[in-house]
Amino acid sequence: MSTASVVGGGPSGLVAAEVLARAGVAVTVHERMPSVGRKLLMAGHGGLNLTHTEPREPFLARYGGSAGRLAPMIDAFGPEDLRAWCAGLGELTFVGTSGRVFPEAFRATPLLRAWRARLAELGVVVRTRQRWTGWTDPPGSADGAVGLAFVEADGTRTEVACDVAVLALGGASWPRLGSDGGWVGPFTERGVAVTPLRPANTGVRVGWTETFAARFAGTPLKHVALSVRGRDAPPVRGDAMVTTSGLEGGPVYASGVAIREALDADGRCVLEVDLRPDVAVGRLADRLRQRRPKDSASSWLRRSTGLDPVATGLLREATGGTLPDDAAATAALIKAVPVLVTGTMPLERAISTAGGVAWSEVDDHLMLRRLPGSFVAGEMLDWEAPTGGYLLQASFSSGVAAAHGALAWLAGADPG
Numbered sequence: 010m011s012t013a014s015v016v017g018g019g020p021s022g023l024v025a026a027e028v029l030a031r032a033g034v035a036v037t038v039h040e041r042m043p044s045v046g047r048k049l050l051m052a053g054h055g056g057l058n059l060t061h062t063e064p065r066e067p068f069l070a071r072y073g074g075s076a077g078r079l080a081p082m083i084d085a086f087g088p089e090d091l092r093a094w095c096a097g098l099g100e101l102t103f104v105g106t107s108g109r110v111f112p113e114a115f116r117a118t119p120l121l122r123a124w125r126a127r128l129a130e131l132g133v134v135v136r137t138r139q140r141w142t143g144w145t146d147p148p149g150s151a152d153g154a155v156g157l158a159f160v161e162a163d164g165t166r167t168e169v170a171c172d173v174a175v176l177a178l179g180g181a182s183w184p185r186l187g188s189d190g191g192w193v194g195p196f197t198e199r200g201v202a203v204t205p206l207r208p209a210n211t212g213v214r215v216g217w218t219e220t221f222a223a224r225f226a227g228t229p230l231k232h233v234a235l236s237v238r239g240r241d242a243p244p245v246r247g248d249a250m251v252t253t254s255g256l257e258g259g260p261v262y263a264s265g266v267a268i269r270e271a272l273d274a275d276g277r278c279v280l281e282v283d284l285r286p287d288v289a290v291g292r293l294a295d296r297l298r299q300r301r302p303k304d305s306a307s308s309w310l311r312r313s314t315g316l317d318p319v320a321t322g323l324l325r326e327a328t329g330g331t332l333p334d335d336a337a338a339t340a341a342l343i344k345a346v347p348v349l350v351t352g353t354m355p356l357e358r359a360i361s362t363a364g365g366v367a368w369s370e371v372d373d374h375l376m377l378r379r380l381p382g383s384f385v386a387g388e389m390l391d392w393e394a395p396t397g398g399y400l401l402q403a404s405f406s407s408g409v410a411a412a413h414g415a416l417a418w419l420a421g422a423d424p425g
């Protein structure tokens with residue numbers, strides 16, 4: 010019987026373990042934490058947005074420059090497959106607002122419990138508190154076995170020989186959940202190129218005035234559209250949350266790549282917030298021209314544009330406190346309030362990680378070209394995507410792809 014070691018008990022590792030075990034391989038999952046699936050459980054606190062129902066082309070476009078490499082994996086195990094897989098574990102899914110897919114339980118606990126039971130039935134052995142530290146030296150034997158090195162909870166070192174390995178060690182956000190990016194060292198020591206790990210789907214820093222931060226932190230800017238000045242990325246609509254030190258929320262995360270590019274190029278970035286994305290600038294100006302003589306600036310704005318206090322506060326932030334009197338200038342400002350971004354929140358607080366094992370290092374079946382028999386899956390690969398279910402979908406799809414690549418390797422076929 011062939012043996013496989015799956016290192017990392019997140020969704021990509023566990024689904025790889027399931028596929029391998031179903032094919033009759035003896036699978037051991039090695040996990041550094043006391044239990045598997047901690048980040049999946051954390052994602053469940055937000056409802057567990059598993060995937061998305063939008064059509065294939067826009068779906069794939071969410072992966073930017075990695076879409077081409079991920080497409081065959083998502084075609085082979087896509088949103089409908091993921092939903093069917095959940096249903097097979099007793100967790101029906103539903104389509105929520107804007108096409109996002111969630112389990113009916115709206116959390117991850119029942120799904121993970123059923124999944125662990127299924128893996129146990131398939132004979133998958135889970136070894137926890139085992140931290141992978143790299144490949145043995147040499148990383149495999151003449152007969153092709155892969156050698157992996159671990160440190161146990163008591164500090165002792167263990168070496169494991171297996172026929173094939175799937176490494177699914179995650180990114181480096183929320184390190185207390187297990188994925189801390191500690192794998193980068195062992196990979197680079199073996200000459201595997203790793204694109205630097207950086208925060209993705211994270212908030213941005215803005216130097217709000219004390220008055221604005223004290224009054225509006227925790228208040229959403231509702232139904233706005235964000236653009237990054239000087240970048241040709243399309244505006245992103247949604248609710249952006251004001252925090253004490255900046256902004257966060259869907260449209261901020263979805264603008265993340267453009268924000269990072271602007272920060273890298275110029276050390277600063279200007280976000281333009283359209284506070285009324287559904288109203289043309291000319292129409293706004295017409296409404297603003299109908300000012301009553303006794304109207305204060307705030308009531309004039311509220312009456313003619315419907316802006317709420319946080320939106321008006323943002324306008325004041327941009328103008329240094331005094332709102333413009335002129336209708337055309339005010340309308341133009343409402344359509345593009347400039348917000349100076351000085352940086353992003355650190356990786357530890359990001360939802361996901363950009364960067365990872367470079368695509369050039371793996372073949373089409375996710376096998377490391379330099380380390381035959383070792384496959385890579387999940388967030389540790391160099392792709393990124395906005396929130397909306399795209400992160401978990403690619404983690405599952407790549408886990409399935411790595412497992413199929415591993416099976417082909419075991420069968421003696423060159424998976425490349």
Ligand SMILES: Cc1cc2nc3c(=O)[nH]c(=O)nc-3n(C[C@H](O)[C@H](O)[C@H](O)COP(=O)(O)OP(=O)(O)OC[C@H]3O[C@@H](n4cnc5c(N)ncnc54)[C@H](O)[C@@H]3O)c2cc1C
Pocket residue numbers: 016017018019020021022039040041042045046047048049051052053055056057058059060139140141142177178179180182183186187188189190191192359360361386387388389397398399400401402404
């Ligand atoms: C707060 C939050 C909310 C999220 N919500 C969503 C959502 O709603 N929808 C969505 O699509 N995505 C969401 N995500 C992202 C999603 O959870 C991740 O993209 C996904 O879990 C990545 O799966 P993975 O298996 O690649 O990595 P992980 O889930 O990170 O699993 C990797 C595993 O490897 C283990 N490991 C790491 N290093 C070692 C080592 N050296 N030795 C042994 N084991 C090791 C870790 O402990 C971990 O268990 C969210 C993330 C966060 C932080």
